[in-house]
Amino acid sequence: MQEFMIWLQHPGLTHFLVISALLFSLGLYAIITRRNAIMVLMGIELMLNAANINFLAFARYAVGTFDGHAVAIFVIILAAAEAAIALAIVLNIYQVFHTANVDEINQLRD
Amino acid sequence: MDLFTILFYVFALITLGAACVVVFSRHIVRAAFALLFAFFGVAGLYVFLLADFIAVTQLMVYIGGILVLIIFGVMLTQKQINVDIKTSPVQTWPAVLIVAALAGVLIGMFWSTDWARMGEISTATTATTPKLGEMLLTTYVLPFEVASVILLVALVGSAMIARRERNT
Numbered sequence: 001m002q003e004f005m006i007w008l009q010h011p012g013l014t015h016f017l018v019i020s021a022l023l024f025s026l027g028l029y030a031i032i033t034r035r036n037a038i039m040v041l042m043g044i045e046l047m048l049n050a051a052n053i054n055f056l057a058f059a060r061y062a063v064g065t066f067d068g069h070a071v072a073i074f075v076i077i078l079a080a081a082e083a084a085i086a087l088a089i090v091l092n093i094y095q096v097f098h099t100a101n102v103d104e105i106n107q108l109r110d
Numbered sequence: 111m112d113l114f115t116i117l118f119y120v121f122a123l124i125t126l127g128a129a130c131v132v133v134f135s136r137h138i139v140r141a142a143f144a145l146l147f148a149f150f151g152v153a154g155l156y157v158f159l160l161a162d163f164i165a166v167t168q169l170m171v172y173i174g175g176i177l178v179l180i181i182f183g184v185m186l187t188q189k190q191i192n193v194d195i196k197t198s199p200v201q202t203w204p205a206v207l208i209v210a211a212l213a214g215v216l217i218g219m220f221w222s223t224d225w226a227r228m229g230e231i232s233t234a235t236t237a238t239t240p241k242l243g244e245m246l247l248t249t250y251v252l253p254f255e256v257a258s259v260i261l262l263v264a265l266v267g268s269a270m271i272a273r274r275e276r277n278t
């Protein structure tokens with residue numbers, strides 16, 4: 001217990017990794033339980049952010065080069081592209097099915 | 111306890127608290143606004159990791175771009191009149207089990223592993239942006255160009271998917 005209190009007082013690599021693990025789990029929870037497609041997208045964004053925290057934490061504390069930063073930038077670029085495409089698909093689905101709930105969309109045709 | 115530690119926990123609390131609101135709130139607009147604070151908290155954590163450029167990029171791309179897109183999506187796909195804006199969760203208990211198991215495994219692994227330390231980015235580092243720009247145009251020039259093409263394709267593709275005229 002004493003050891004844990006001392007650990008809490010010195011933020012380091014493990015602290016960031018634990019935060020990212022919690023953020024990733026919350027994102028996965030949103031993806032599993034949410035019916036609305038946009039809420040699922042929000043969960044995906046949370047998971048991408050958690051992965052980015054990991055990249056930057058290892059770059060800062062364990063590697064010492066800026067390669068992790070470059071990867072983080074590519075992750076942000078792909079997240080932007082993914083959000084645009086996914087929202088376009090959700091809008092199109094809404095026009096056809098008049099709902100954005102992923103469990104009600106179970107037909108390939110109109 | 112120094113200022114660094116206190117601020118670190120403030121940003122960690124903002125991030126995780128806002129993420130909890132995103133995940134557990136039934137009101138979808140409230141979830142979208144909580145996502146703003148979650149992204150902001152993550153940007154603060156990036157600053158603690160000495161990634162100033164990434165933190166600013168996070169603010170501009172996530173909060174300025176993706177979040178606005180998500181809110182647009184919420185507004186365009188919810189029936190405002192019928193108060194259908196709330197969504198109920200499904201499969202709650204299996205999800206709790208799976209997520210608790212995943213979080214336990216991840217945290218246990220992060221806790222027990224003795225990570226190899228090859229070096230550190232020193233706190234005396236002043237500007238990361240010039241180094242990052244240099245790397246993007248030398249080591250990472252191919253992914254950089256591919257990313258630009260992907261962004262163009264995503265732009266054209268999303269415009270076409272969203273505006274497709276239907277014959278019926």
